[in-house]
Amino acid sequence: MNNTADVIIIGGGVVGCAAAYYLAKRGISNVIVLEATKSIGHGGSSRNGGGVRQSGRDVRELPYAMYGIKNLWPTLSEELGVDVEYTQKGNLRLGKTEEHLKKLQTLASNAQSVGLDVRMVDAKEVQEICPYLSKDIIGASWCPTDGHANPLTTTLGFYKRALEMGVRFFTDAQVKELKKVQGKVRKVILTDDTVFEGETVILAAGYESRYIARTVGIDVPMTRLIDECLVTEKQPPMFDIMLGTAGADFYGHQSRHGSFVFGSDCGYESVTDMEDPSSLTTNSMTLSASCRAIMDYVPALKDAKIVRSWCGWLDDAFDGVPFISKVDGVPGLILACGFTGHGFGTAPAVGLMLSQMVAGEDTVVDISALRYDRFKPVR
């Protein structure tokens, strides 16, 4: 087995698979992807509500979120040969209190300042856009170019296409440490002591990236945070917009297949811990709390049956935006982690930018605000 490649990507999630695809597309197909578990997309990539949105994002993320929605998402299904169910019908972020509206207005103003088409709508317009919503909603932000997609088929679509283009994938291949050779990152060592070698190493392993980066002396300031999702049985077609709330009670959409997919929480996420984080045990309180939150905004769904629920860990960056960055002290290493629970929608753009960073080009938009060393002492 040839364990050497131009690029080694650690993490077989949507970001790693997208990076592999865009590298192969530009002719760099001597790429190896290492996935720690037995399944591609086992982590956050399959444990989110599928939002492909710009509204509500930090301005540091908006330029590439907007780039992906304009240039990459519309043709993705065709490019990958897998239906990623991309649906661009807009996104309402709902508010029930004046406090909520203030928060939404601030986010909308920030987004408008970098050119996003997003505006505030009143209760009447909310009902016109989506008549299934509660009359308690007093306003919302509306972004007509937002939407949603299927994170499961998107991740596996990037994987399938990259495989066809010659990228080598290894599953059940958990990375233990990185090693430098002559001052440059070079060796990627697995827990079973298998050694891979690459000119460039992309670290896209979610929260676990922190442990791996530490082996070459880099600390990435993020924590691990649980998040849960649920899905209903098929419903008649009701609406195709994406929903979110100012209070962050829940988010979600109706999938093309008819099921509603929602993400939600019970309020104790920041102190949730598990003896074995890989067991991914759902919290007994969350499912019912989610149902209450959803029915408060979409009462029409009260008779919809919940089919299943699941959870995942997200890599929660200290300041809420990811680390997409080369590392000064470790030439050859590129970080792509800390996506803070909203990495799915930007994954194609991030994958493309990672391929540009590997090739030594400028990225399609400036992402210097996402450097790993952006933190300075506060006092």
Added chain:
Amino acid sequence: MIDIQAKLKEIGPYVEEADDNMLVCRCEEVTKGEIRKAVHEGIFTIEEMRRYVRSGMGLCQGQTCGKLVKSIISRELKVSPVEVEPASSRAPMRPIEMEILAQDGGVEHE
């Protein structure tokens, strides 16, 4: 560790079979051929298969087709069925209406 490209080479290309049109997952209407073909596209685990073709994702949660999907994948991969891990069980055990599930817990207790 599984080398996906090496395994794909080992099992060879997808070859159509006479009963490929047979429905395996009745809830989501997934055929044997769709599952077999997916294996040759690199879908090696039940977890991935559920996400890729939706087998076992319907109302019965794969309680009917789970074993069958497992045997099709293992045959295609030329491994023993015990090497193919079953899907995770997900709450709730049976589909439950939101309005009923919502009564479990919360702030108002008698």
